[in-house]
Every structure is written in C-alpha cells, then in structure tokens.
Amino acid sequence: MSRHEHLERSIPSTSADPKAEVTLTVNGVSVTREVSTRMLLSDFIRHGLRLTGTHVGCEHGVCGACTVMIDGRAARSCLTFAVQADGADIRTIESEAEEDGTLSALQQAFQECHGLQCGYCTPGMIMNIRAHFDSGEELDLSDEGIRELISGNLCRCTGYANIVKAVRRAAELAGKA
Amino acid sequence: MKPPLFDYLVARSSEEAVKLLSEYPGAMILAGGQSLIPAMNFRLAAPAALIDINRISDLRRIDIVDGNVRVGAAVRHRDLEQNDAAFAANPLLRAALYHVAHVPIRNRGTTVGSLCHADAAAEMPMVLLLTGGWVTAEGPSGQRDIPAEEFFEFHMTTSREADEMIVSATFPGLPTGAGHAFAEFARRKGDYAIAAVGAIVERGADGVISSARIAACGISSRPVRLSEVEAALVDTKLSDDDIHRAGELAKQSVTAPDDAHATTAYRQHLLASLTRRVVRQAAGIMKES
The missing domain is CATH 3.30.465.10 (Uridine Diphospho-n-acetylenolpyruvylglucosamine Reductase; domain 3)
Incomplete structure (x- = not known):
C-alpha cells in the first residue's frame, strides 16, 4: 500500500451520506439523534438542537467562538464531530443563566465590566472561563494569568482590557478571588 | 468549511484499528482531531474513512x-x-x-x-x-x-x-542531575514556533560540560539536532565566548526559506539568541552532580 494513498481523493463505501445515532447529555438533558458522520459538533448544537448561543467563527479552531464544555473541559466544538460526542456530557452557554433569565455571576461580571461589545466571542469566552473556574485548578488572577487563560479566544472589539477585568470580577463574585 | 463525507469506524482495540486500516484503503486514524479536522474542514484532507481510537482505554495510559x-x-x-x-x-x-x-x-x-x-x-x-x-x-x-x-x-x-x-x-527520562531548558519565539502565544530550541546539559563537578543535547524546530523541513553546537559545548566551561560561539554555530542549521512569518536571516538571528538562552538556562538550573 502506498504511503500517500490517503492523500488521493476518496469516497466512503457505505452510503452517499454515512449516518450514525448518538446519545449525549446537553445542559443536563439527554438527547438522541441520527447525525451525518461528518457533522461538526458546533453544527449539531446549532442546527440539530437549535441552541444558537454557541457561535461559529473560523471553523478551524483559531477563534474560540465555538468553545463548549465536553465532559467538564473546554473544547472547540468545530474541531469535534458530533459522533465523537456519543455518551459525552456537553455544556453550552445556554446553561449559564437561570430559567427566569437571571444571569450567572460570570455573565453579570461581563455586563458590569463592559466585557463585550458585539458579543460574538462572548459565549466561547464564558465557556472557556467556566471550565477553568469549575476545574478546581488554581486561578492566576494577575493580568498575565488572565490573558493566558483567554489566549485561545479572539475578540475583535474590546482590546481585552475589560474582559480581563470581567474575569477578575467574576472570580470575586464566585468567591474565588 | 465543512468536512467531506467519510465512513466513521470505532475501534475497540489497537489490533482492531490496525485491521480496519488494512480493510479500508484511504482510512486515517482519528485521535484528538485538532489538526486533522481543520485540514478536513479546509478540504486539504479527505479520508474515505476515519478510525476513531478514542474509546480504546489501553491507549489512554x-x-x-x-x-x-x-x-x-x-x-x-x-x-x-x-x-x-x-x-x-x-x-x-x-x-x-x-x-x-x-x-x-x-x-x-x-x-x-x-x-x-x-x-x-x-x-x-x-x-x-x-x-x-x-x-x-x-x-x-x-x-x-x-x-x-x-x-x-x-x-x-x-x-x-x-x-x-x-x-x-x-x-526517555532526563539523566540525573542534568539541566534542561526550552524556549520558543512565536508571534502570538499558542502559534506554531517561528523558532524553538530545547537543551539538555550535563556538567561535571569541575564545571566542565560532559554532554549537551540541543534540538530545534521551525527552522527546517523537520525537527533537527544542532550537532555542531553540541560538539562545540562539550569540554568547555561555558564562558561567554563559548556561549556566543554556540549561537553563531546554530545559525547554519536554518534551512527554512523566507516565508510569510520570517526571513531566513531573521530565523538565524532568533535561533542564535534562543540557543544561547537555553544553554544558559540549562546550565543555570543544573544541580551539582
């Protein structure tokens, strides 16, 4: 077998659009769906489940807008296939606020500190920070530590200064500072 | 920016994954997918099948x-x-x-x-x-x-x-008492290195370098050992001249052509200064043997 055979354009064998059934927990609710194997988790969340709070920016893992929590850890939903999430526990931005609309401490901090302008990057920011807050790992609330934490999330509006403030404020509100 | 069609196969053991690789010509292994999936989203990769190895517990050790x-x-x-x-x-x-x-x-x-x-x-x-x-x-x-x-x-x-x-x-584990260092230059944190260097240095009780391993990435078509630098450091006491010379020798390992990120001359400059930095750091944090 040639080492480079996989580089040649090839087509799947089983059907025109291979599908698989997945069962996963999203924001505490168990869902079962049939998905195309090639469906990205980001598209499954947005189009399959209509949870459009998760945003899609670059679709190649650079911008961080699509960040969700997979089994407690922040991850790019555009770099994960929905079929890979079979059995996983997914948490999206929709899990942050209470049902009556009361914002979570993290969301309140972003609002208070003006940590967003257009808001496109905010769901990814929040889920990344949420995963870090909930991990039990030590928080480094220096400017440098916070910038390191959010380094995988691009924001084109704010210049980050108010996001850094918001993370620190959120840690205070959550009793972690 | 959507990946092309593929068959999705879940392997339950490494033997099964290897068997599936032979059965499905054009299949690729799916581990974390953090390079493969973007390549598929860009249509730079179009494997006929993906063999998911994430559910093989033996491979998570x-x-x-x-x-x-x-x-x-x-x-x-x-x-x-x-x-x-x-x-x-x-x-x-x-x-x-x-x-x-x-x-x-x-x-x-x-x-x-x-x-x-x-x-x-x-x-x-x-x-x-x-x-x-x-x-x-x-x-x-x-x-x-x-x-x-x-x-x-x-x-x-x-x-x-x-x-x-x-x-x-x-x-491999590091030798007991060896000093080590790693330094990288990238335009933004988290980007691939424009140049990065690692060093493992051992020094005798008399302060003389008994062994040095130095390697770099970002500067060639693959990661490279800086053999000339290693040879030049052994049997020295790491004087400022020795360290300066190490940096100059490192420059000859740069074979990457000018690209969008850096010119060859700039990479040579970076490699020289990163090499000097890691050699100093590796020597500085070395425990007395």
Whole structure:
C-alpha cells in the first residue's frame, strides 16, 4: 500500500451520506439523534438542537467562538464531530443563566465590566472561563494569568482590557478571588 | 468549511484499528482531531474513512517504564502536561506542552497525534528528538520501534507505513542531575514556533560540560539536532565566548526559506539568541552532580 494513498481523493463505501445515532447529555438533558458522520459538533448544537448561543467563527479552531464544555473541559466544538460526542456530557452557554433569565455571576461580571461589545466571542469566552473556574485548578488572577487563560479566544472589539477585568470580577463574585 | 463525507469506524482495540486500516484503503486514524479536522474542514484532507481510537482505554495510559515516559496514542496533551510522574521523569514535557496551542486545544489534541502530524514547527516532535525518544508502530505483522531520528522525514511526512498505527511514544527520562531548558519565539502565544530550541546539559563537578543535547524546530523541513553546537559545548566551561560561539554555530542549521512569518536571516538571528538562552538556562538550573 502506498504511503500517500490517503492523500488521493476518496469516497466512503457505505452510503452517499454515512449516518450514525448518538446519545449525549446537553445542559443536563439527554438527547438522541441520527447525525451525518461528518457533522461538526458546533453544527449539531446549532442546527440539530437549535441552541444558537454557541457561535461559529473560523471553523478551524483559531477563534474560540465555538468553545463548549465536553465532559467538564473546554473544547472547540468545530474541531469535534458530533459522533465523537456519543455518551459525552456537553455544556453550552445556554446553561449559564437561570430559567427566569437571571444571569450567572460570570455573565453579570461581563455586563458590569463592559466585557463585550458585539458579543460574538462572548459565549466561547464564558465557556472557556467556566471550565477553568469549575476545574478546581488554581486561578492566576494577575493580568498575565488572565490573558493566558483567554489566549485561545479572539475578540475583535474590546482590546481585552475589560474582559480581563470581567474575569477578575467574576472570580470575586464566585468567591474565588 | 465543512468536512467531506467519510465512513466513521470505532475501534475497540489497537489490533482492531490496525485491521480496519488494512480493510479500508484511504482510512486515517482519528485521535484528538485538532489538526486533522481543520485540514478536513479546509478540504486539504479527505479520508474515505476515519478510525476513531478514542474509546480504546489501553491507549489512554501514561506509564513510566524504566524511568521513561510512555504515552499512549489517545493521551491528550493536557493530561500529559498535568501528569506529575511524567513531569518528575522528564520536566521538558511540561515546559514544551505549555507552548502547544491553547488549553482548549490541548484538552482534546493528543501528543502522539501531533508526532504523527509531524509539522516541522511543532514542539513535541522536537522534544522527542531532543530526548532521544521513539514511537512504537503496530502493523499487521506486529510492533516495531522507530527512533525519532528515523521517524520525522519531512514537514508532515513520517516513516510510518500506511498499514501501521503509532500506538505510543516514549520520551526517555532526563539523566540525573542534568539541566534542561526550552524556549520558543512565536508571534502570538499558542502559534506554531517561528523558532524553538530545547537543551539538555550535563556538567561535571569541575564545571566542565560532559554532554549537551540541543534540538530545534521551525527552522527546517523537520525537527533537527544542532550537532555542531553540541560538539562545540562539550569540554568547555561555558564562558561567554563559548556561549556566543554556540549561537553563531546554530545559525547554519536554518534551512527554512523566507516565508510569510520570517526571513531566513531573521530565523538565524532568533535561533542564535534562543540557543544561547537555553544553554544558559540549562546550565543555570543544573544541580551539582
């Protein structure tokens, strides 16, 4: 077998659009769906489940807008296939606020500190920070530590200064500072 | 920006994954997917089938074997970074992993996957080469070990055969008392290195360097050992002149042409200053032997 055979354009064998059934927990609710194997988790969340709070920016893992929590850890939903999430526990931005609309401490901090302008990057920011807050790992609330934490999330509006403030404020509100 | 169609196959053991590789020509192994899935989203890769190895628990193990760190093919970067036994055996792993993309990428991306992807600017292939490590390939006729020197052939090209899967990588532990350092320059934190250098230095009680291993990435078509620099450092006492000379010698290892990120001359400048920095750091943190 040639080492480079996989580089040649090839087509799947089983059907025109291979599908698989997945069962996963999203924001505490168990869902079962049939998905195309090639469906990205980001598209499954947005189009399959209509949870459009998760945003899609670059679709190649650079911008961080699509960040969700997979089994407690922040991850790019555009770099994960929905079929890979079979059995996983997914948490999206929709899990942050209470049902009556009361914002979570993290969301309140972003609002208070003006940590967003257009808001496109905010769901990814929040889920990344949420995963870090909930991990039990030590928080480094220096400017440098916070910038390191959010380094995988691009924001084109704010210049980050108010996001850094918001993370620190959120840690205070959550009793972690 | 949507991936092309593919058959999705879940392997329950490495034997099954290898069998599926032979049965499905054009199949690729799916580990963390943090390089493969973007390549598919861009349609740069279009495998007919993906063999998902994430559910093979044997491949999620980090073992310390004879003082060496053996990392299974499904081990996430982040798990290796946070593993204290791996850090104790080889602290360079944590030092280098800090520079690999961002935490959300390291949460899913695998170290062995990064080795197999073999980007010439990636950190972990360089660390495997620097530490004298190897990968273990499993094919239809069994397993073989491939030393890092023979594994990385070119940018994104390895000596893995198409019917083989890399089941683990082994990073040797650092020699007792050896000093180590890792330094990288990238335009933004988490980007691939424009240049990065790692060093392992041993020094005798008389202050004379008894051994030096230096390797770099981002400067050539694959990770490279800086053999001339190593040879020039051994038997010296690391005077300022010795360290200056090491940096000058490092420049000749740059073969990357001018590209969008840097000119060759700029990479030579970076490599020289990073080499001087890691040599100083590795010597400075060295324990008395």
